[in-house]
Amino acid sequence: MSDREVQLVQGDERSVPATQRRPPIVLVRNLTKIYRLGETTVPALRGVSLTVRGGEFVAIMGPSGSGKTTFMNLLGCLDRPTGGDYWLVGRRVSRMTPDELADVRNRRIGFVFQGFHLLARSTALQNVALPLMYAGLSRAEQERRARRALELVGLGSRLHHRPSQLSGGQQQRVAIARALVNNPALLLADEPTGNLDSRTSIEIMAILQALNARGLTIVLVTHESDIAAYARRRILFRDGQIVSDEPVVATRSAQDELLQYYQSSPASNDGYRALPAEEEQ
Amino acid sequence: MSGPVERDRQAAAKTEVVAQPVREGSGRQAPPSPALPIEGSSQRREGREIHRGSLLVANFASAFESLWANRLRSLLTTLGVVIGVAAVIAAMTLTQGASVLIQARLSVLGTNTLLIVPGAATSSGAFSSLGSQQSLTQGDADALASIPHVVQVSPVLSLGAQVIYGSQNWNTRIQGVYPGYRQIQGWEIAGGRWLNAHDELTGLPVAVLGQVVANSLFGPSGTNPVGQTIRIGTQTFRVVGVLQPKGSFGAFSQDDVVFVPFTAALIRLKNSSYVDQIQVLVDKPEHVNTVQRAVDATLLKRHRISAGSPADFQIRNANQLLQTAQQATQTLTLLLVGIAGISLTVGGIGIMNIMLVSVTERTREIGIRMAVGARRRDIRNQFLIEALTLSSLGGILGIVLGLLAGWLMTTNFGVPFVPQPLSILLAFGVSALVGVTFGFYPAVRAARLDPIIALRTE
Numbered sequence: 150m151s152d153r154e155v156q157l158v159q160g161d162e163r164s165v166p167a168t169q170r171r172p173p174i175v176l177v178r179n180l181t182k183i184y185r186l187g188e189t190t191v192p193a194l195r196g197v198s199l200t201v202r203g204g205e206f207v208a209i210m211g212p213s214g215s216g217k218t219t220f221m222n223l224l225g226c227l228d229r230p231t232g233g234d235y236w237l238v239g240r241r242v243s244r245m246t247p248d249e250l251a252d253v254r255n256r257r258i259g260f261v262f263q264g265f266h267l268l269a270r271s272t273a274l275q276n277v278a279l280p281l282m283y284a285g286l287s288r289a290e291q292e293r294r295a296r297r298a299l300e301l302v303g304l305g306s307r308l309h310h311r312p313s314q315l316s317g318g319q320q321q322r323v324a325i326a327r328a329l330v331n332n333p334a335l336l337l338a339d340e341p342t343g344n345l346d347s348r349t350s351i352e353i354m355a356i357l358q359a360l361n362a363r364g365l366t367i368v369l370v371t372h373e374s375d376i377a378a379y380a381r382r383r384i385l386f387r388d389g390q391i392v393s394d395e396p397v398v399a400t401r402s403a404q405d406e407l408l409q410y411y412q413s414s415p416a417s418n419d420g421y422r423a424l425p426a427e428e429e430q
Numbered sequence: 431m432s433g434p435v436e437r438d439r440q441a442a443a444k445t446e447v448v449a450q451p452v453r454e455g456s457g458r459q460a461p462p463s464p465a466l467p468i469e470g471s472s473q474r475r476e477g478r479e480i481h482r483g484s485l486l487v488a489n490f491a492s493a494f495e496s497l498w499a500n501r502l503r504s505l506l507t508t509l510g511v512v513i514g515v516a517a518v519i520a521a522m523t524l525t526q527g528a529s530v531l532i533q534a535r536l537s538v539l540g541t542n543t544l545l546i547v548p549g550a551a552t553s554s555g556a557f558s559s560l561g562s563q564q565s566l567t568q569g570d571a572d573a574l575a576s577i578p579h580v581v582q583v584s585p586v587l588s589l590g591a592q593v594i595y596g597s598q599n600w601n602t603r604i605q606g607v608y609p610g611y612r613q614i615q616g617w618e619i620a621g622g623r624w625l626n627a628h629d630e631l632t633g634l635p636v637a638v639l640g641q642v643v644a645n646s647l648f649g650p651s652g653t654n655p656v657g658q659t660i661r662i663g664t665q666t667f668r669v670v671g672v673l674q675p676k677g678s679f680g681a682f683s684q685d686d687v688v689f690v691p692f693t694a695a696l697i698r699l700k701n702s703s704y705v706d707q708i709q710v711l712v713d714k715p716e717h718v719n720t721v722q723r724a725v726d727a728t729l730l731k732r733h734r735i736s737a738g739s740p741a742d743f744q745i746r747n748a749n750q751l752l753q754t755a756q757q758a759t760q761t762l763t764l765l766l767v768g769i770a771g772i773s774l775t776v777g778g779i780g781i782m783n784i785m786l787v788s789v790t791e792r793t794r795e796i797g798i799r800m801a802v803g804a805r806r807r808d809i810r811n812q813f814l815i816e817a818l819t820l821s822s823l824g825g826i827l828g829i830v831l832g833l834l835a836g837w838l839m840t841t842n843f844g845v846p847f848v849p850q851p852l853s854i855l856l857a858f859g860v861s862a863l864v865g866v867t868f869g870f871y872p873a874v875r876a877a878r879l880d881p882i883i884a885l886r887t888e
Contacts, residue, residue, distance in 0.1 A: 222882050225801070227800075227801065227881045227882050227885075228882055247805075247806060248805045248806060248807075251800065251803050251804060251805040251806070251808075252803065252805070254800075254801060254802065254803045255802065255803020255804075256803070260801050260802070262885070266794070266797075266798045266801070266885065267798075268795055268798060270495055270496070270499060279798075279799065279802050280802040280803050282484065282485055282488050283485065283799075283802060283803040283804050283805070283808060284803065285484070285485065286484070287484055288484045288487070291484070327802065331803075
């Protein structure tokens with residue numbers, strides 16, 4: 150897509166003011182997806198247009214069957230649309246071949262899934278290095294970056310643990326590290342807290358918020374409005390279309406909630422106070 | 431799962447580290463430039479092809495890991511390849527050893543020897559086995575001696591008999607031969623002497639023992655056999671010499687034999703007008719064919735067989751025997767290759783089957799790999815490499831087992847152990863090829879999976 154086209158579509162776009170001047174990461178125009186089930190055709194998406202700019206934190210909500218999962222798959226370049234166009238960081242991915250899409254997934258997109266989706270037989274380090282392996286990096290480089298990504302999500306001491314040796318929250322943090330390791334333009338989180346208890350969910354959301362604060366663009370799919378409240382923009386899907394798109398009025402801070410949680414929980418108090426000191430070593 | 435509270439505290443603390451910027455930042459707004467401490471991807475857009483080697487290594491590592499995780503299944507799967515390769519290697523080793531031995535023996539026998547045996551009896555068109563007919567006589571043998579270029583002729587009268595010395599006895603082959611037989615067959619004397627013309631003329635009851643017989647009869651007492659008296663059947667013979675060992679061929683030992691003068695055998699052991707074979711030594715190899723024709727003509731004339739009628743004898747020379755042996759080996763090899771082909775095909779189908787199972791079992795893994803950027807060919811290669819590893823390991827195992835079995839058999843049969851590097855290499859190559867061929871379809875199927883459906887699979 151040329152710059153001129155970008156200018157054109159920017160004109161009619163209503164964005165969150167603070168990120169208005171950023172270039173769009175996701176630019177979707179009139180996207181449709183029709184599934185064929187034998188004789189009948191099922192339209193899953195009926196013309197969706199959306200712009201997500203750098204540094205945004207968007208929550209996509211909607212009931213099941215609303216098309217949000219289909220939309221997520223298209224955003225993630227796992228699927229190709231029936232009609233319409235999708236530009237990711239200025240590249241038109243809606244017309245790409247499966248191998249080109251694999252390349253885009255490898256370099257531009259990080260996935261975090263509800264079921265963690267880690268390779269059971271591989272260590273945390275190997276799991277995180279997986280995208281780098283397909284990117285064709287040397288082993289030493291793979292390990293160096295995977296180690297840094299795991300340290301970033303606070304799992305520096307769990308590098309050689311297998312998923313079965315980690316808690317659900319830790320597994321999801323490995324998945325986040327894997328999503329980050331190729332430094333993607335877009336992080337897609339599909340119900341990332343769906344399999345986690347509420348406090349672990351807050352921890353995961355705190356990580357996502359922290360990453361967003363460092364500039365990472367995040368699109369989150371969830372059906373829980375509690376979780377959507379951690380985002381800064383909320384999009385509602387219904388019947389394959391966007392029915393509302395508005396900023397989250399009072400964004401929750403997962404970090405503040407965690408602080409409160411530990412302060413109000415005497416059993417955890419000592420641990421909480423002790424560890425920031427350890428951090429200064 | 432010990433101490434969940436402790437683990438959660440740690441988890442919370444780690445979150446704290448990550449979340450630090452949020453707390454410290456004055457506003458919610460992120461800095462404009464990406465601040466992740468991981469290198470950007472744009473600088474290495476062209477980097478994909480640089481380190482494909484690491485992906486290959488990783489594929490092999492993951493193949494070994496996956497096969498090891500299901501090691502019993504992997505072993506059973508590759509058993510077809512193991513058995514196929516092992517059978518071929520073992521049989522190749524054996525036939526190779528045998529043919530080396532046959533060639534060595536025949537070259538010792540010399541290319542200038544003719545062997546005449548009675549022909550197959552043809553009654554009503556049905557052939558009975560060679561030598562079953564009685565057609566050759568001592569007179570035939572004597573008549574051949576006058577043919578030019580013939581150095582030695584000896585009729586051979588064979589019988590099986592029990593040989594007794596003191597309390598020891600031994601069942602062996604007795605051969606009545608002319609003194610010239612030693613030169614024809616190249617026997618060497620270990621002690622005493624060989625049969626001489628005087629023995630032959632007078633039909634003296636003297637005997638020359640093969641090493642096996644000498645050991646069996648005289649080994650226990652330690653007596654020197656030369657000069658001792660033994661009994662062959664009911665007859666008494668005096669031992670005049672012991673032969674040097676020639677070795678054995680399979681279960682058949684050439685040294686398990688007693689030689690006596692032809693006349694003595696005829697008079698005392700086997701009263702027969704016919705001989706079992708006639709051996710002829712020709713002076714030079716290039717005269718063998720001429721002599722063979724002359725022998726043929728002489729015997730046809732003596733037996734009054736007109737041209738065109740089937741002869742009642744057969745003439746063989748060492749070259750023919752060599753060719754026959756080689757033909758037999760070749761036929762056997764061909765048969766083995768056929769069996770190996772069937773076994774490897776069955777093994778390959780087993781591999782294909784288990785790879786299809788593996789693809790189904792690991793659909794979600796395939797989905798995950800595709801989601802993080804594996805291209806179709808990456809997935810295909812991964813499963814191809816796994817099938818290749820499986821069949822190659824089977825091939826290696828088969829080679830080891832085959833060599834072991836071949837070694838055991840050759841040592842048992844007294845055949846030299848001659849492993850063929852080329853056939854081992856070939857066996858390995860073929861087993862690898864089987865893996866790639868039969869692994870291709872499952873690998874392509876894995877590569878064609880839809881990532882969305884694959885990810886959704888439990």
